[in-house]
Amino acid sequence: MGILERIKDIELEMARTQKNKATEGHLGKLKAQIAKLRSQLLEAGTSGSGGKGEGFEVSRFGHARVALIGFPSVGKSTLLTQLTGTDSESAAYEFTTLTCIPGVIHYNDAKIQLLDLPGIIEGASQGKGRGRQVIAVAKSSDLVLMVLDATKPHSHREILTRELETVGLRLNQHPPDISLIKKKTGGITFSATCELTHVDERVVYQILHEYKIHNADVLFRGDHTVDELIDVIEGNRKYVPCLYVFNKIDMLCIEEVDEIARRENTVPISCYMELNLDGLLARMWETMSLVRVYTKKRGGKPDFDEPVVLSADRGGTRVENFCNHLHRDLAKDMMYAWVWGASARHTPQRCGKEHDLHDEDVVQVVKKKKAAVGEAIGRFRQGPKDEPARIADRVKKAPLKT
Numbered sequence: 345m346g347i348l349e350r351i352k353d354i355e356l357e358m359a360r361t362q363k364n365k366a367t368e369g370h371l372g373k374l375k376a377q378i379a380k381l382r383s384q385l386l387e388a389g390t391s392g393s394g395g396k397g398e399g400f401e402v403s404r405f406g407h408a409r410v411a412l413i414g415f416p417s418v419g420k421s422t423l424l425t426q427l428t429g430t431d432s433e434s435a436a437y438e439f440t441t442l443t444c445i446p447g448v449i450h451y452n453d454a455k456i457q458l459l460d461l462p463g464i465i466e467g468a469s470q471g472k473g474r475g476r477q478v479i480a481v482a483k484s485s486d487l488v489l490m491v492l493d494a495t496k497p498h499s500h501r502e503i504l505t506r507e508l509e510t511v512g513l514r515l516n517q518h519p520p521d522i523s524l525i526k527k528k529t530g531g532i533t534f535s536a537t538c539e540l541t542h543v544d545e546r547v548v549y550q551i552l553h554e555y556k557i558h559n560a561d562v563l564f565r566g567d568h569t570v571d572e573l574i575d576v577i578e579g580n581r582k583y584v585p586c587l588y589v590f591n592k593i594d595m596l597c598i599e600e601v602d603e604i605a606r607r608e609n610t611v612p613i614s615c616y617m618e619l620n621l622d623g624l625l626a627r628m629w630e631t632m633s634l635v636r637v638y639t640k641k642r643g644g645k646p647d648f649d650e651p652v653v654l655s656a657d658r659g660g661t662r663v664e665n666f667c668n669h670l671h672r673d674l675a676k677d678m679m680y681a682w683v684w685g686a687s688a689r690h691t692p693q694r695c696g697k698e699h700d701l702h703d704e705d706v707v708q709v710v711k712k713k714k715a716a717v718g719e720a721i722g723r724f725r726q727g728p729k730d731e732p733a734r735i736a737d738r739v740k741k742a743p744l745k746t
């Protein structure tokens with residue numbers, strides 16, 4: 345009998361068993377059996393033959409991607425179902441979810457892809473369970489929601505953070521401001537623009553030596569650590585913002601919830617009682633700093649239905665990035681843009697490609713040809729002596745001139 349069938353059998357037996365004091369032990373044993381079988385299944389997924397990580401090849405969708413990471417049975421699937429309406433199986437035993445299940449959150453006119461994932465355990469980074477695959481998905485995300493069970497030891501947060509760190513994922517950290525320029529000759533030059541309290545020149549040399557780097561210019565622009573230097577040398581680290589979501593606060597007293605709510609980057613919620621789910625969405629939105637830009641055609645009203653969504657981390661928020669979202673050639677064809685909104689000094693402001701857009705700005709792109717025609721017509725209006733034939737001629741030539 346296959347593992348899945350054995351799990352199904354045990355589930356059936358659980359369903360048949362009445363829940364009371366006398367059967368508690370028996371039910372517990374059955375749950376443990378399921379959990380063990382499910383971990384076996386997970387192990388097989390990574391080490392066994394043909395373990396390609398079924399379901400993990402979920403393609404990107406929407407304006408941003410958010411991954412749910414956490415120990416088993418903290419309520420990741422329950423949360424996905426609540427926030428997206430996509431049904432992801434949730435149950436009282438561990439490793440209910442075995443693959444990556446995508447859902448979509450519609451928020452502030454943007455579409456955010458939310459990914460439910462199998463629970464990860466200590467040792468995940470060493471390949472336990474589907475840990476590596478799960479962490480790979482986390483690395484591809486714009487935001488990690490680390491879901492924690494508020495009734496369990498809060499040290500789980502640190503254990504999980506360590507697992508993610510081991511494989512190069514840095515949560516709520518900025519890339520270190522260290523510049524490392526490798527050279528062919530000249531030895532190592534080391535300098536810093538501030539006082540260093542964690543490393544000294546000797547340590548830096550030793551680390552570089554370890555990596556067989558003998559010629560390089562190293563500049564510390566911040567008081568960084570050895571680990572951060574190693575991150576820069578390795579070069580494959582991923583820096584992702586993270587919110588710590590403490591679920592099941594319905595099981596806590598108000599003082600405990602209050603204490604959790606005060607911590608940095610932390611959001612207490614209850615899926616059962618639908619507590620603070622709106623607050624969570626607002627924090628997610630804030631943390632991702634997405635910028636919605638509405639398009640406007642000449643003489644028309646802005647299109648407030650479908651914004652172009654830009655992100656400072658992915659692509660950038662300049663007018664040029666906005667153009668690239670609309671059409672491949674638009675940035676090239678653009679003469680200037682009219683911008684209404686928070687980023688404009690006066691409205692509308694005439695801006696170039698470098699202008700940085702803010703959330704909820706409205707942009708009208710004026711193309712080179714159109715601008716030339718407009719100018720020609722303007723000149724025609726000013727100078728009544730101009731003959732129509734000459735205007736037509738000028739319009740024809742105009743695109744070449746600009």
Ligand SMILES: Nc1nc2c(ncn2[C@@H]2O[C@H](COP(=O)(O)OP(=O)(O)OP(=O)(O)O)[C@@H](O)[C@H]2O)c(=O)[nH]1
Pocket residue numbers: 414415416417418419420421422423433434435436437438439440441442461462463464591592593594595613614615616617
């Ligand atoms: N008390 C309480 N229980 C909850 C809450 N949310 C989820 N649960 C319960 O927690 C258990 C686990 O929920 P799941 O959604 O399956 O958890 P998961 O993190 O997806 O678990 P795996 O897929 O096994 O990793 C289920 O019995 C849920 O009913 C909550 O807000 N409060």
Ligand SMILES: [K+]
Pocket residue numbers: 416417418434435436437438439440441
């Ligand atoms: K579960």
Ligand SMILES: [Mg+2]
Pocket residue numbers: 420421422433434440441460461462463
């Ligand atoms: Mg689940």
